[in-house]
Amino acid sequence: MASGEADINRCPPGGAAGIVRLAAISGREVQPLDPGRGSEGPRMLAVIDEAWCIGCTLCIKACPVDCIIGASKLMHTVVDAQCTGCELCVPACPVDCISLVPVTPGRSGWQAWSSEQADAAQQRYLARTLRLSRERRENDERLAAKAATKLSDLASHSRLTDPEVLAAKRAVIEAAMARARQKRTAD
Numbered sequence: 001m002a003s004g005e006a007d008i009n010r011c012p013p014g015g016a017a018g019i020v021r022l023a024a025i026s027g028r029e030v031q032p033l034d035p036g037r038g039s040e041g042p043r044m045l046a047v048i049d050e051a052w053c054i055g056c057t058l059c060i061k062a063c064p065v066d067c068i069i070g071a072s073k074l075m076h077t078v079v080d081a082q083c084t085g086c087e088l089c090v091p092a093c094p095v096d097c098i099s100l101v102p103v104t105p106g107r108s109g110w111q112a113w114s115s116e117q118a119d120a121a122q123q124r125y126l127a128r129t130l131r132l133s134r135e136r137r138e139n140d141e142r143l144a145a146k147a148a149t150k151l152s153d154l155a156s157h158s159r160l161t162d163p164e165v166l167a168a169k170r171a172v173i174e175a176a177m178a179r180a181r182q183k184r185t186a187d
């Protein structure tokens with residue numbers, strides 16, 4: 001939308017009220033919701049059927065606001081007050097034990113969702129994005145340190161004397177280190 005590539009009527013969760021808000025901030029015309037993107041309805045809540053949950057943690061990885069609690073091989077559960085009803089956890093579950101239930105009957109769009117709830121969800125999303133980026137960076141740094149150690153081991157290894165083999169291995173490790181450095185800069 002910001003770059004003008006998408007229209008302002010493609011957000012069923014925001015509904016008609018959301019389109020009016022988007023029209024106000026974008027200066028575009030108010031228009032009906034695009035039916036090809038879904039229909040406006042009550043806000044949903046994800047519910048895990050704990051009897052079937054196998055504790056695979058895939059739903060935790062899929063949830064953009066970090067509102068699913070659980071650990072590997074243990075039952076998982078949704079923190080109701082933090083769930084936005086985005087549905088992203090549903091296809092992630094390999095045993096189909098997540099369902100969505102309406103929690104705001106008769107209310108949809110911005111009538112089913114307060115500004116405080118939206119702000120809290122955005123904060124949770126941003127915190128998650130930062131955490132994932134930090135974890136990726138730390139992992140890249142660990143791998144780069146490992147590669148550097150390997151490179152220095154290689155240089156001093158007495159058994160590997162073939163210069164071509166050494167050069168090939170060094171090139172692979174240096175390329176991995178360069179990729180890690182590039183990722184760190186991009187983050």
Ligand code: SF4
Binds near residue numbers: 066067087088
């Ligand atoms: S519906 Fe969305 S916000 Fe709710 S638990 Fe599933 S992924 Fe998280």
Ligand code: SF4
Binds near residue numbers: 052056057
């Ligand atoms: S994806 Fe399904 S089975 Fe896996 S932890 Fe989540 S709810 Fe349980």
